[in-house]
Amino acid sequence: MDDNITNDIINLYKEKNWRNIVEKYHDHPERNKLLWVYPGEENFEFIANCLKELKCDRVLSVGCGSGLLEWMVTEATGFPVSGIEVDGAWWNCKYAPPTFIPLLFTTSKLEKDILNILGQHSLALLFCYFNNRPAFEEYIKHFKGNVLIIIGPGDGRGVHTDPKPFGDVNNNWDLFKWQEVRNSKDFIAFYCKKNIIPINK
Numbered sequence: 600m601d602d603n604i605t606n607d608i609i610n611l612y613k614e615k616n617w618r619n620i621v622e623k624y625h626d627h628p629e630r631n632k633l634l635w636v637y638p639g640e641e642n643f644e645f646i647a648n649c650l651k652e653l654k655c656d657r658v659l660s661v662g663c664g665s666g667l668l669e670w671m672v673t674e675a676t677g678f679p680v681s682g683i684e685v686d687g688a689w690w691n692c693k694y695a696p697p698t699f700i701p702l703l704f705t706t707s708k709l710e711k712d713i714l715n716i717l718g719q720h721s722l723a724l725l726f727c728y729f730n731n732r733p734a735f736e737e738y739i740k741h742f743k744g745n746v747l748i749i750i751g752p753g754d755g756r757g758v759h760t761d762p763k764p765f766g767d768v769n770n771n772w773d774l775f776k777w778q779e780v781r782n783s784k785d786f787i788a789f790y791c792k793k794n795i796i797p798i799n800k
């Protein structure tokens with residue numbers, strides 16, 4: 600991939616300048632080449648505060664794509680974020696987008712190494728613009744942690760994801776807090792497993 604936005608973002612990434620990446624590209628027409636959502640500083644703060652409050656110590660992002668969001672969340676919040684993708688052959692080929700974190704790969708059947716990660720209780724599981732309902736259900740079924748984060752379009756955004764940030768999780772989960780990404784009609788929604796919401800919420 601040889602174009603200006605990609606090269607500029609790679610250069611800013613090398614300088615660890617996530618602030619410039621989000622400020623410069625959050626409404627760029629070609630931003631989706633690398634990432635669907637470019638949070639603002641207040642969104643990163645929101646994510647950090649929720650993770651702290653809910654006593655998570657790391658995040659696993661399912662369907663992380665290039666991993667740009669995951670790298671920026673790590674830089675901006677200090678919480679380590681790792682990412683899983685499918686189709687390792689595509690992500691390792693020369694036409695694939697650049698990647699900003701090392702990717703973990705899975706097949707549609709979750710293998711032991713991924714199941715072990717999903718077994719960590721202090722892990723938050725993130726789905727950003729995910730669009731694979733059966734896979735979502737499978738990850739949730741094996742996930743032993745208490746915190747689920749869904750980032751995606753709200754009503755009126757004109758884009759489809761599955762799950763959406765609201766109304767798409769089962770009764771085992773309570774909506775904890777949510778915040779709009781800038782004024783984009785994209786939302787970050789935090790869910791907790793039932794009965795673990797801190798009393799001083």
Ligand SMILES: C[S@@+](CC[C@H](N)C(=O)[O-])C[C@H]1O[C@@H](n2cnc3c(N)ncnc32)[C@H](O)[C@@H]1O
Nearest residue numbers: 634635661662663664683684685727728731734
């Ligand atoms: C619309 S993209 C979103 C990428 C990135 N999260 C973003 O916001 O830019 C959805 C991603 O989910 C990945 N995906 C689909 N099924 C998956 C699965 N079972 N496990 C992991 N990733 C999966 C796809 O390969 C794709 O990269």
